[in-house]
Amino acid sequence: MKKALMTGITGQDGSYLAELLLDKGYKVYGLKRRTSTENIENIMHIKNEIEFLSGDLSDLSSLIQAVRASRPDEVYNLGAQSFVADSWPQPVYTAEVTGLGVLNMLEAVRQEQPGARFYQASSSEMFGKVAETPQRETTPFYPRSPYGAAKVFGHWITVNYRESYDLFACSGILFNHESPRRGIQFVTRKVTDGVARIKAGLQKELRLGNLEAKRDWGFAGDYVEAMWLMLQQKMPDDYVVATGKTHTVKNLVEIAFAHAGLKWEDHVVQAAEFMRPAEVDLLLGNPQKAKKKLGWEPKVSFEDLIKMMVEHDLKKYGQ
Numbered sequence: 001m002k003k004a005l006m007t008g009i010t011g012q013d014g015s016y017l018a019e020l021l022l023d024k025g026y027k028v029y030g031l032k033r034r035t036s037t038e039n040i041e042n043i044m045h046i047k048n049e050i051e052f053l054s055g056d057l058s059d060l061s062s063l064i065q066a067v068r069a070s071r072p073d074e075v076y077n078l079g080a081q082s083f084v085a086d087s088w089p090q091p092v093y094t095a096e097v098t099g100l101g102v103l104n105m106l107e108a109v110r111q112e113q114p115g116a117r118f119y120q121a122s123s124s125e126m127f128g129k130v131a132e133t134p135q136r137e138t139t140p141f142y143p144r145s146p147y148g149a150a151k152v153f154g155h156w157i158t159v160n161y162r163e164s165y166d167l168f169a170c171s172g173i174l175f176n177h178e179s180p181r182r183g184i185q186f187v188t189r190k191v192t193d194g195v196a197r198i199k200a201g202l203q204k205e206l207r208l209g210n211l212e213a214k215r216d217w218g219f220a221g222d223y224v225e226a227m228w229l230m231l232q233q234k235m236p237d238d239y240v241v242a243t244g245k246t247h248t249v250k251n252l253v254e255i256a257f258a259h260a261g262l263k264w265e266d267h268v269v270q271a272a273e274f275m276r277p278a279e280v281d282l283l284l285g286n287p288q289k290a291k292k293k294l295g296w297e298p299k300v301s302f303e304d305l306i307k308m309m310v311e312h313d314l315k316k317y318g319q
C-alpha cells in the first residue's frame with residue numbers, strides 16, 4: 001500500500017486530494033495544526049480514514065517527526081497562509097509559513113525520507129504583473145504581494161532541492177481553483193455565499209473590491225488530479241495547471257446572481273476596504289504542457305463551477 005503525507009489537509013485542496021488518494025488505495029497521513037476549535041468540516045466525511053499527525057510548517061521538528069511517523073512514498077505540501085489579501089497585514093508570518101515552510105518540509109524529506117516524491121503547491125500569483133499572456137512554465141515571475149513573493153521562494157527552493165540533492169520534487173503552478181469547499185473569504189465563494197444569503201433575506205448588499213480583475217478559474221476537484229499525475233511521471237518537472245480561459249470578477253458576479261434569479265446591480269457595492277495595495281490584473285494560463293505530458297484536462301467549465309457553488313450555498317441556507 002502506498003503512503004502519502006499531506007500538509008494542508010483541512011483546506012479545500014487537501015480535502016479533494018485526500019479523497020482521490022483514498023480512492024486509489026493510499027494510506028493518507030495529514031499534518032494538522034492544533035486549533036482551539038475543530039476545523040475539519042471539509043474532511044468530516046473521511047476523517048476516520050485519515051491518520052492525523054500534529055505539526056506546523058513553521059516548526060521543522062514537527063515535520064521531521066511527521067515524516068518519521070509516516071515514512072511516505074509521496075509528500076504533498078499544500079499548507080500555506082493562502083489568502084493573498086491577508087499577506088499585507090501579516091507579511092512576516094506569510095513569509096514564514098508560505099515561503100520558509102516549504103524549505104522546512106523539503107529539509108524534513110531530505111533528512112528522513114529522501115526517496116519520497118515531493119509536490120509543492122506553487123501559484124499563478126507568482127506571475128503577478130504578467131510579463132506575457134498566456135502565462136506558461138517559462139514566463140518570468142513578478143509577484144505583487146508578500147504571498148506571491150513567498151511562493152516564488154517556495155518554487156525556487158523546490159527546484160533547487162531537486163537540482164542539489166536529486167530529490168523527486170515537482171512544482172505545480174496552479175491557477176485559481178474553486179469549489180463549494182472554498183474558504184469564504186475568496187471572491188468566488190464570497191459571491192456565491194452572498195447570493196444565497198441575499199436570496200434567504202439574511203443580507204441586502206454584497207461589498208466587493210476590484211470587479212475588473214481577471215482570473216483563470218477552474219474546479220479544485222480537477223486540479224488535485226494534476227498534482228497526483230505529476231508525482232507518477234518518470235522524471236520530476238514543473239507544470240502550469242489552468243483552464244486557458246479568463247473571466248472578470250464582474251462576469252462571476254453576473255453568472256452567480258442570475259443563477260439565483262437576482263439582479264446583481266441591486267446588491268453589489270464597491271468598497272475601498274477590499275481593494276489591494278497592488279493588484280494582479282490578469283491571469284490566464286497555458287496548460288499545454290500538463291495536457292501533453294500528464295494527459296490532464298479540466299472537466300468543469302467556469303459557468304458550471306459557479307452554478308455548482310451557488311446551488312450548494314442556496315441549499316445551505318434552505319433555498
Ligand code: NAP
Pocket residue numbers: 007008009010011012013014033035039055056057058077078079080081082083097121122123124173174175176177178183
Ligand atoms: P486553504 O483552503 O486556505 O488551505 C490551507 C491549508 O494550509 C489549511 O489546511 C491550513 O490549516 C493549512 N495551514 C495554514 N497555515 C499552516 C501552518 N502554519 N502549518 C501547517 N498548515 C498550515 O488553501 P487551498 O485553496 O486548499 O490551497 C492549497 C495550497 O495551494 C496552498 O498552498 C495555496 O497557497 C496553494 N494554491 C491554491 C490555489 C487556489 O486557487 N486554491 C492556487 C494556487 C496555489 P488550518 O485549517 O489549520 O488553517
Ligand code: GDD
Pocket residue numbers: 082083084085122123124125174175176177185186187188190207208209210211213214215249274275276279280283
Ligand atoms: N477575496 C476577495 N474579496 N477578492 C476580491 C474581492 C473581495 O471582496 N473583490 C474583488 N476581488 C478580486 C481580488 O482583488 C482579486 O483580483 C480577485 O478578486 C481574486 O481574489 P481571491 O479570490 O481572493 O484570490 P486570489 O487570486 O487573490 O488568490 C487565490 O488564487 C491564487 C492563484 O492565483 C488564492 O487561492 C491563492 O492562494 C492562490 O495562490
